[in-house]
Amino acid sequence: MTTQWIASDPQRCTACHRCEIACAMAHHGACRPELARIRIHCFEDPAFNVPVVCMACEDAPCIKVCPVNARVRVINGSVVTNEDRCIGCRACVYICPVASPAVNPFTGQTMTCDMCADQEDGPWCVAACRTEGALWIDDGQRCSLQSTRAQADRVRSARYGASGARAHRKGRMP
Amino acid sequence: MKIVVVGNGIAGNCVAFGMRARSRDHEICMLSAEKVPEYDPCALPYFIGGDVSRGAVFRKSLEDYRRRNIDLMLGQRVVAIDPRARRVTTAQGFEVPYDKLVLAHGGQLFIPPIEGIRLPGVFNCKQLDAAEQLRGHSGRRAVVIGSGAIGIEVAEALHKKGCEVTVIELLDWVLPALFDRETAQRFEAALAASGVRVLKSEKVLAIEGNGAVAGVVTDKRRIDCDAVVVATGVVPDRSVAATAGVAAERGIKVNRHMQTNVADIYACGDCIETVDACTGEDVMFQLKHNAIDQAAVVVANLSGDPVSYAGAYAFARVHFGRMHAVSFGKSTLSTQCQLGELTIVEREKGSDYLRLIMKENLIVGGQAIGGFADYAGFFMGAMRRGDDFAHLRRSRASVCSLQNRYRWTQRLIGDITGLC
Ligand SMILES: Cc1cc2nc3c(=O)[nH]c(=O)nc-3n(C[C@H](O)[C@H](O)[C@H](O)COP(=O)(O)OP(=O)(O)OC[C@H]3O[C@@H](n4cnc5c(N)ncnc54)[C@H](O)[C@@H]3O)c2cc1C
Ligand code: SF4
Ligand code: SF4
Numbered sequence: 001m002t003t004q005w006i007a008s009d010p011q012r013c014t015a016c017h018r019c020e021i022a023c024a025m026a027h028h029g030a031c032r033p034e035l036a037r038i039r040i041h042c043f044e045d046p047a048f049n050v051p052v053v054c055m056a057c058e059d060a061p062c063i064k065v066c067p068v069n070a071r072v073r074v075i076n077g078s079v080v081t082n083e084d085r086c087i088g089c090r091a092c093v094y095i096c097p098v099a100s101p102a103v104n105p106f107t108g109q110t111m112t113c114d115m116c117a118d119q120e121d122g123p124w125c126v127a128a129c130r131t132e133g134a135l136w137i138d139d140g141q142r143c144s145l146q147s148t149r150a151q152a153d154r155v156r157s158a159r160y161g162a163s164g165a166r167a168h169r170k171g172r173m174p
Numbered sequence: 175m176k177i178v179v180v181g182n183g184i185a186g187n188c189v190a191f192g193m194r195a196r197s198r199d200h201e202i203c204m205l206s207a208e209k210v211p212e213y214d215p216c217a218l219p220y221f222i223g224g225d226v227s228r229g230a231v232f233r234k235s236l237e238d239y240r241r242r243n244i245d246l247m248l249g250q251r252v253v254a255i256d257p258r259a260r261r262v263t264t265a266q267g268f269e270v271p272y273d274k275l276v277l278a279h280g281g282q283l284f285i286p287p288i289e290g291i292r293l294p295g296v297f298n299c300k301q302l303d304a305a306e307q308l309r310g311h312s313g314r315r316a317v318v319i320g321s322g323a324i325g326i327e328v329a330e331a332l333h334k335k336g337c338e339v340t341v342i343e344l345l346d347w348v349l350p351a352l353f354d355r356e357t358a359q360r361f362e363a364a365l366a367a368s369g370v371r372v373l374k375s376e377k378v379l380a381i382e383g384n385g386a387v388a389g390v391v392t393d394k395r396r397i398d399c400d401a402v403v404v405a406t407g408v409v410p411d412r413s414v415a416a417t418a419g420v421a422a423e424r425g426i427k428v429n430r431h432m433q434t435n436v437a438d439i440y441a442c443g444d445c446i447e448t449v450d451a452c453t454g455e456d457v458m459f460q461l462k463h464n465a466i467d468q469a470a471v472v473v474a475n476l477s478g479d480p481v482s483y484a485g486a487y488a489f490a491r492v493h494f495g496r497m498h499a500v501s502f503g504k505s506t507l508s509t510q511c512q513l514g515e516l517t518i519v520e521r522e523k524g525s526d527y528l529r530l531i532m533k534e535n536l537i538v539g540g541q542a543i544g545g546f547a548d549y550a551g552f553f554m555g556a557m558r559r560g561d562d563f564a565h566l567r568r569s570r571a572s573v574c575s576l577q578n579r580y581r582w583t584q585r586l587i588g589d590i591t592g593l594c
Pocket of ligand 3: 065066067068069070071081082085086087088089090091092093109110
């Protein structure tokens with residue numbers, strides 16, 4: 001099985017922040033960028049915008065540092081936070097090389113990209129970025145079923161099972 | 175091949191299940207002093223405070239061992255190794271032969287030689303059974319001896335349970351292993367604001383009580399309390415290794431392949447002394463992520479891949495109430511003697527604080543509180559790559575490009591610190 005994640009081309013990003021809104025809508029049904037799992041870092045002089053989203057690292061350090069084992073690799077290869085466990089200690093935010101986990105301002109728990117596994121039509125941020133084309137779905141490293149199973153939380157893996165993988169294929173950019 | 179793992183902690187389980195994932199043929203046997211499947215010690219303070227249930231502390235169930243055909247022997251404390259006969263002996267009288275032996279028995283709670291330390295009402299938080307006792311305790315006033323990361327976490331847990339908490343630290347500031355004085359002072363403010371009393375530069379002389387804890391006597395005062403938590407650190411257990419002639423200094427000595435000096439005996443986790451990934455010095459960090467990495471190296475080497483270990487790294491987060499902080503790499507205390515001239519870069523914004531320890535334009539460590547802590551991963555990346563900030567400063571204008579995928583993280587560091 002292959003991990004898929006959202007790849008980005010900073011040269012194309014115009015910092016319109018539509019992806020952030022789309023992400024917040026997809027996961028929380030609210031038009032609030034602070035609830036997004038994708039974030040745009042904007043630099044000036046020379047201008048440069050970097051979309052940052054969880055890369056589902058192969059040897060993910062966030063999984064190793066979580067004190068309550070709430071960071072789990074689920075069956076579609078994404079690394080997500082188990083909300084039943086997370087105590088909001090932020091170790092995963094601090095160890096992440098790009099500080100990708102976002103802290104939910106209401107619960108204090110972290111959240112990262114799950115490739116919109118619950119959505120029929122694939123990641124919403126990619127759809128929102130169609131015109132610019134700064135975001136697309138990339139096939140990542142090989143991720144053995146073994147390692148996925150070993151780490152995947154049983155409940156979550158059931159929930160993100162086959163339908164999650166299907167959603168990805170549909171959402172793939174041409 | 176018969177692989178015997180001593181210790182059912184995180185390192186031991188990563189070895190056993192890692193080996194099983196690679197091959198079905200080996201016989202794998204785990205000897206555990208405790209009577210439960212693998213659990214995460216890092217979760218214990220949160221279990222005491224009621225943030226997570228007892229079930230959430232576990233990383234494995236007994237069923238997992240059965241399904242993977244791993245022979246888990248509970249309640250078997252290894253006391254001796256005979257490397258010639260290739261056999262280990264447990265205190266319970268079992269003898270288990272091995273082809274390859276992996277020592278992953280972690281560390282032991284350091285129990286300071288204080289009068290009254292064995293009284294009922296003196297707790298610790300090293301293992302699950304101890305944590306369960308502490309969680310079950312219904313006292314109102316607690317004293318925590320030691321203000322390391324575990325001491326602070328336990329203090330928060332007891333505070334959440336409604337206890338009046340006093341933390342006693344021998345040194346001049348809290349979290350001395352993680353923080354410099356300046357960072358610690360800011361963190362202490364959070365402790366004080368929530369009503370936790372912190373006593374620094376104070377030495378516990380005795381624990382008093384008639385059949386149960388009634389108070390703690392220090393060199394400065396007496397404190398009434400009904401519970402004492404010993405959080406004075408974890409020391410490696412060298413006695414088992416010594417029976418086999420395995421070399422140990424602070425911890426068991428291993429090479430980059432996690433092999434000890436005795437043939438067919440490997441070691442990993444909290445019981446070993448290893449090298450720092452950035453500086454190459456001998457260190458003992460005793461952290462979970464290092465235990466997991468080391469176990470993976472053992473698995474590779476046992477399977478015939480001569481993978482070498484890249485080294486351990488220091489990383490710890492602490493929090494109290496709403497204050498979140500992080501520490502990575504060296505602190506000034508740990509660096510002074512080893513690395514020479516240091517520059518300190520400090521930034522402050524409201525209650526947020528950043529402190530980077532730099533040596534000749536390289537980041538060698540840092541501490542951050544609040545918003546600055548979110549960028550810890552960026553700083554650690556620069557530290558591990560050995561980014562030279564004097565050089566980056568000169569090339570400030572260069573545009574980020576896909577050729578240099580780190581350039582934007584360096585610019586971000588520059589924007590936060592003004593270093594480049
Ligand atoms: C309260 C607490 C909080 C922590 N928080 C963090 C944190 O936030 N972040 C972090 O990175 N690290 C943290 N740590 C450290 C982390 O838990 C350890 O680094 C990690 O568990 C090391 O794993 P290990 O397998 O080497 O040792 P352990 O987990 O200690 O396991 C050793 C096992 O071996 C058994 N054993 C011991 N001697 C024998 C023997 N002679 N025979 C048979 N079995 C034996 C023990 O019973 C134990 O089950 C914390 C530790 C504690 C206690
Ligand atoms: S949160 Fe960060 S460290 Fe964890 S998998 Fe995602 S990118 Fe990697
Ligand atoms: S914030 Fe939550 S998911 Fe992240 S390390 Fe802490 S407990 Fe784990």
